[in-house]
Amino acid sequence: MKYAEPNPQTKIQFTQAELDYLAFQIGQAAHSQALLFRAITAADEENKKKFRSGFPGEVDAVNAWRKGDLAKRMRLFGPTDCEAIQKILGRAKGNG
Secondary structure (H helix, E strand, O other): OEEEEEEOOEEEEEOHHHHHHHHHHOOOOOHHHHHHHHHHHHOOHHHHHHHHHHOHHHHHHHHHHHOOOHHHHHHHHOOOHHHHHHHHHHHHOOOO
């Protein structure tokens, strides 16, 4: 798990796949990572099961964005999605 802190009292956890998905959301993912997330997003449930066998974290990240709390956790970091994601990615890399 990677950590990012929106404030000193709260520690929010993100998996590496979630951080990669957030980067994808603002167009900062590597080309191959972006293609993978696009494919997972477009896949039906049967094909998601196939993706899960090789990319379980990435499938979980897409599901956390769509049906889970990834967007809610992300929005604790800033007034706009882009600002929040940039802050999270910077903190996960140790830059702020």
